[in-house]
Amino acid sequence: MSYTNYYRDSGMFHASMPLIMHTRLDVLLFEKSEKELVDIWDEAEKALKALEKMFNRFDRESETAKVNAGAQSKPVELSDALWEVIMECRGFYEKTDGNFDITLSNFKHLIIKEENHSVQFDKPGMLIDFGGIAKGYALQKIAEIIQKAGIRRALANFGNSSALAVGAHPHGDSWKIGIHNPFNNKLLETICLCDTAMSVSGNSPQNTRHIVSKDNQWIRENKITAIVAGDPVEAEVITTAWIASQEEKPVWLQEFNIKQYILYHV
Amino acid sequence: MYNELDLNNINRRDFFSTLGVGGLIAMFPWLQSCTKEKNEAIRGEKVRIGMIGTGSRGMYHLNNLLHIPQAEVVALCDNYEPHLQEAAALYPEAKQYDNYCKLLEDKNIQAVMVVTPLNEHEQMAMDALSAGKHVFCEKSMALTLAGCKKIHDTYKQHNQVLYIGQQRLFDPKYVKAMEMIHSGLIGSITGMKAYWYRNNDWRRPVPSPELERQINWRLYREHSAGLVTELAAHQLQVGDWALGERPESVTGFGDIVYWKDGREVYDNISLIYRYPSGIKMSYESVISNKFLGLEELILGDKGTMELEKGKYYFEEAQPAPGIMQLINDIEHSVFDNMAFAGPSWVPETASISKGYPVLENMHVTSGESSTGAVGDGSIELLTAFCNSAIVNEKNDRLVEEAYYSSVYALLGLQAMDEKRIITFPEELTI
Numbered sequence: 001m002s003y004t005n006y007y008r009d010s011g012m013f014h015a016s017m018p019l020i021m022h023t024r025l026d027v028l029l030f031e032k033s034e035k036e037l038v039d040i041w042d043e044a045e046k047a048l049k050a051l052e053k054m055f056n057r058f059d060r061e062s063e064t065a066k067v068n069a070g071a072q073s074k075p076v077e078l079s080d081a082l083w084e085v086i087m088e089c090r091g092f093y094e095k096t097d098g099n100f101d102i103t104l105s106n107f108k109h110l111i112i113k114e115e116n117h118s119v120q121f122d123k124p125g126m127l128i129d130f131g132g133i134a135k136g137y138a139l140q141k142i143a144e145i146i147q148k149a150g151i152r153r154a155l156a157n158f159g160n161s162s163a164l165a166v167g168a169h170p171h172g173d174s175w176k177i178g179i180h181n182p183f184n185n186k187l188l189e190t191i192c193l194c195d196t197a198m199s200v201s202g203n204s205p206q207n208t209r210h211i212v213s214k215d216n217q218w219i220r221e222n223k224i225t226a227i228v229a230g231d232p233v234e235a236e237v238i239t240t241a242w243i244a245s246q247e248e249k250p251v252w253l254q255e256f257n258i259k260q261y262i263l264y265h266v
Numbered sequence: 267m268y269n270e271l272d273l274n275n276i277n278r279r280d281f282f283s284t285l286g287v288g289g290l291i292a293m294f295p296w297l298q299s300c301t302k303e304k305n306e307a308i309r310g311e312k313v314r315i316g317m318i319g320t321g322s323r324g325m326y327h328l329n330n331l332l333h334i335p336q337a338e339v340v341a342l343c344d345n346y347e348p349h350l351q352e353a354a355a356l357y358p359e360a361k362q363y364d365n366y367c368k369l370l371e372d373k374n375i376q377a378v379m380v381v382t383p384l385n386e387h388e389q390m391a392m393d394a395l396s397a398g399k400h401v402f403c404e405k406s407m408a409l410t411l412a413g414c415k416k417i418h419d420t421y422k423q424h425n426q427v428l429y430i431g432q433q434r435l436f437d438p439k440y441v442k443a444m445e446m447i448h449s450g451l452i453g454s455i456t457g458m459k460a461y462w463y464r465n466n467d468w469r470r471p472v473p474s475p476e477l478e479r480q481i482n483w484r485l486y487r488e489h490s491a492g493l494v495t496e497l498a499a500h501q502l503q504v505g506d507w508a509l510g511e512r513p514e515s516v517t518g519f520g521d522i523v524y525w526k527d528g529r530e531v532y533d534n535i536s537l538i539y540r541y542p543s544g545i546k547m548s549y550e551s552v553i554s555n556k557f558l559g560l561e562e563l564i565l566g567d568k569g570t571m572e573l574e575k576g577k578y579y580f581e582e583a584q585p586a587p588g589i590m591q592l593i594n595d596i597e598h599s600v601f602d603n604m605a606f607a608g609p610s611w612v613p614e615t616a617s618i619s620k621g622y623p624v625l626e627n628m629h630v631t632s633g634e635s636s637t638g639a640v641g642d643g644s645i646e647l648l649t650a651f652c653n654s655a656i657v658n659e660k661n662d663r664l665v666e667e668a669y670y671s672s673v674y675a676l677l678g679l680q681a682m683d684e685k686r687i688i689t690f691p692e693e694l695t696i
Contacts, residue, residue, distance in 0.1 A: 003580060005568055007450055010596050016589070026589040028596075157589055160606045172601030180608040190603050200607050224608070 002045055006034045010170065013037035017045070021052055021134050023159025027142065030153040030170065040149045047141045054082060055130040055137075067119060068127050075111070075118035083117040086110075089133065092237045095255045098214050099241035104129050136236030139164040139197060143232065161200045164232055165193035179226055181266045188224070188264050196259055197232035201225050201239035202266070213244050221246065221265075228260035293448065296435055296664035300650035304657075308336060313400070313655040314374055316341035318366045318390060319381035320353035322470070323404060327381060328356055330645050336652045343369045346480065348473075366390055370397040377427075377655045380404060383483035384490045388413035391428070392420045400427040400655035402648070406495040407672035411694060414672045418665065418696055427660055429651040430668030432503055436650060437643030439576035440504075443624045446571070447508050449597045451590075452578060453568030455509050458547035460501040460563070462493075465556040467525050468533075485529035492531025493551040494520075494675040494682075502678075503671035504562045504573060505539065505547040512670060513539040513547070515689045520682030524554035537678045549678070560631065575630055577621035590622065669696060 003016040013029040027044070029037050057064045063082050070076040078086065092100045093107040101107050109123040119128075130137075135158045146154050146166055153167035155175050165175040174192035181188050182204035191198060202224035225242040229235040234256055242250060242263070253261060291298050298304070313336060317324055320342055331337045343363035344350040354362055363369040369378065370393055377400035380390045388408040394401045407414045407430055421428040434440045447455070470481050483489035484496055506512055518537030525533045537549040564571040569580040588606030595602050631642055654661055673694055681688045 003568065005450060005453065007593065007597055009449070010599075012593065012596055014589070014593055028589075028593070155592075157606055160588070160608055163607060169601050170596055171599050176601075176603045177607050178603045180606075182608045187603075191607070198607065202608075204608065226607070 002041075004038070004041060006037065008034075012170075013041065015041045015045070017048070020048055021055070021138060021159075022131075023135075023161075025138070025159070026157045028155045029146070029151055031151050032149065036149070040145060040151070044142055044145045047145065048138050051134065051138055051141060054079075054085075055134040057127065057129055064128055064130060071119055071121045071128075072124070072126070075113060075116070075120040077116055077118045080117070085130070085133075085137070086112065086119060088233070092133075092234075092241070095252060096237065096241035097245070097250065097252045099245040099250070099252075100132065100237050101214070101244075102128050102130055102133065132240035133233060133236050135159065135162045136197075136199070136231075136233035139232035139236075143197075162232065162236060163193065163198045165196055165198070168194050179224070179262075179264075181224070181264070183222065183266055188266075189226075189262060191226065191228060191260065191262075193228065196228050196230055197235045198226060198228045199232070199235035199239040201243050202264075213246060224264040224266055226260075226262040226264075227258060229256065229258050231257070234258075290441075290445070293445065294435070294441060296661050296667070297441065297650070299654040299657075299659055299661060300436065300646050304653050305336075305649070308653055308656050311656050312336050312338040313652050314338050314340045314376045315652075316343065316363075316369045316372065316375040316378045316399075317353065317360075317381065318343045318369060318378055318394075319383075319386075319404075320344040320349045321346070321381070324349070324379075324381040325353060325356075326644070327379060327648065328353055330648055332356075333645060334649050334652055336656060337648070341369050341372060341375055346477075367393065370394055370399065376400060377402065377651070384495055385409045385483075385488060388417060391417050395420050395424045395426055395428065398424075398426065400651075400658075402429040402431070402651045404431040405668060405672065406491075406499040406675055407668055409489070409491060409495070409676075411673060411676050411691075414669055414676070415694060415696075418669050421665055425658065425660075427651070427654040427658065428665050429647070429654070429661065430665065430672075431644075431647065432500065432664070432668050432671065433643035433647045434500060434504060434573075435507070435643065435664065435667060436646035438646075439624050439630075440507075440573060440643065443571055443573055443576060443578070444507055446578065446594070446624065447564055447566070448510075449594070451569065452564065452566030452571055452580075455545060455564060455566050457545060457565040458505050458508065458563065459549075459565065460498075460504065460547060460561065461550040461558055462497045462501065462560045463551065463556050463558045464553045466553065467527065468553055469527075482529075485531055487530040490531060491676060491679045492529075493533070493535050493553070494537075494679045495672070497551055498535075498537070498549055498678065499671050499675040501562050502539070502547070502549065502674040503667050504564075505541075506667070506670060508564045508571075509541060509543075509545060511541045511543060511545075513541050513674060513690065515540045515687055516674065516677050517681045517687040518549075518678055519685070520679070523552075532682065535678075535682060537681065539674065539678070571624075572621065575621075576624040578624065579621045666696060 005014045015027045017025045054063050056062045057068055067076045089102045103110055103126055105126050111120040111122050142156050143164055156164040168174050174194040176190055176192050178190045179188045203222055225239045227235045227238045315337055331339055339357045339360050341361040342353045343366050345364050378394045380387055380403040387403050391401050391403045407417050472478050472481050479486050516539045520532035520535040523534040534552050539547045560574050562573040569578055571578045588604055592604045677688050
């Protein structure tokens with residue numbers, strides 16, 4: 001269920017999903033008639049729900065939950081969509097020097113068989129968790145739908161920590177987004193986004209332990225990383241991996257096409 | 267600053283400079299006289315005011331006028347000596363009158379404020395306009411429908427300014443909330459509900475029995491229509507403001523249920539106003555229970571606005587406040603920093619939304635006071651009146667809004683008295 005509203009004077013369509021991927025999503029769309037924007041949003045909403053259905057390991061009916069349950073004892077064959085994601089995540093694991101790891105233990109214990117697109121865990125209690133990347137795929141999907149519809153002005157805010165900026169604010173040359181320190185609510189920096197994605201990661205007073213390091217320790221340091229990149233999936237991956245790495249400036253950052261990267265000690 | 271509708275001080279942005287004065291004034295034309303620009307244009311000028319009626323509400327205004335540099339109180343009038351002396355203590359230089367006709371003869375006075383019992387408004391306001399004075403008259407306009415019409419017609423025949431004390435029209439949180447409603451924030455309006463509950467007898471102490479009707483005039487039909495004119499008239503206007511329509515009919519019930527102390531006005535009223543679109547505004551006032559307090563609720567298919575508290579709620583999802591600010595900016599062609607990013611937002615555990623504030627640091631009133639509240643738009647209203655009087659700028663829309671809200675109150679009274687549906691009489695349309 002989403003809230004939608006069309007603002008006639010500014011030709012702005014606002015859609016808000018209160019709970020998707022454990023957070024909320026707000027999307028602003030422009031440049032089309034109300035009817036067209038409603039249809040575009042319908043398509044996006046369906047696609048997002050499908051992604052959540054695939055990624056949500058807490059939903060027993062999701063493909064991820066089925067893999068987590070089945071791959072403990074035997075190979076589980078994946079859908080094409082999930083197979084592509086796993087392959088991409090393997091690439092990110094390698095590119096980030098092992099800091100981005102969907103297995104929450106060690107990706108090397110995931111037995112991947114190319115011939116039948118199956119995976120199996122070779123370590124008891126292993127799990128796959130897409131929490132560090134799912135929002136990136138969701139934003140990528142939104143970007144695809146927006147682009148296909150010919151919209152060149154839009155903004156998506158995913159749980160305040162991930163944003164997709166298509167074109168610029170109707171009255172400006174970019175979308176100006178302020179990054180806040182969650183511990184004192186002060187403005188850290190304002191980032192101007194235009195045809196880019198941004199991801200912000202770190203601990204907050206409400207959520208002090210949610211990123212795990214390579215050696216399976218909760219990250220307790222109060223740091224915030226922000227990445228501006230053309231690809232919302234990469235932006236998502238890098239911020240999480242950067243916090244997990246506990247390094248000031250990991251060498252592997254140069255493996256990615258990053259437009260801006262920022263680290264704050266808060 | 268006390269004396270201008272400067273939302274900059276209570277919101278982080280300056281309403282007028284970012285929206286352009288034109289936009290807001292086009293939407294709410296009665297604000298034309300209280301802008302920063304208007305205050306600056308007349309800086310140093312003063313209007314000489316005579317106050318007719320120095321009871322509790324009169325004193326409230328006199329205290330507010332101390333903060334308005336363009337106001338100079340030069341005369342005071344009351345036929346009740348203790349009240350007159352109380353006011354004289356605040357303005358010792360002002361001339362004192364016990365008869366308003368004498369005050370009106372004073373050529374030095376440019377503007378008068380009529381803050382007397384309701385039955386006296388009609389004659390005093392018309393006499394003052396005819397005497398060439400600018401007039402501020404407390405709401406409601408008059409005790410009778412014919413009286414409201416006569417004041418309006420007299421105003422149209424003269425060149426002076428007339429203001430009626432509808433301070434909500436100048437309350438920054440109302441202005442902002444109405445702007446949000448009109449921008450579609452809560453979707454299409456589907457209903458409206460207003461109420462004012464108190465738990466007190468609405469009486470003032472009377473030093474001797476023969477003064478009962480003079481002091482407790484609100485309780486007697488020869489002076490007042492009770493809750494409809496003293497309380498509801500303020501709130502009924504809000505319905506038109508939100509909806510942009512005027513009600514076509516009203517029905518309801520009024521009774522004396524609890525305070526059976528010889529009063530003649532109802533202490534328990536319930537009214538339904540029906541608008542041409544079929545939307546209704548329900549109105550209730552009971553003065554023997556204060557649990558619900560004071561509120562006007564505008565109900566939309568997407569959300570709800572609580573005007574007195576200055577809060578809004580969404581029906582389903584609760585969009586991020588940062589996004590709502592951005593939407594508001596885009597609606598008003600503003601390009602600004604949107605501060606929302608940080609580590610992931612975690613769903614709130616509270617199942618009941620506490621709502622979003624219309625403005626930061628708002629003044630909210632409990633509605634228990636029967637004289638006036640701090641920060642309710644009264645100072646902005648008085649400032650606008652002074653400015654209008656100084657430059658002789660008539661404010662037709664304000665008079666119109668006040669006229670209709672007074673008429674709705676009296677039609678509500680008629681519906682309760684006659685226990686029937688009253689259709690808005692064509693001859694009362696202005």
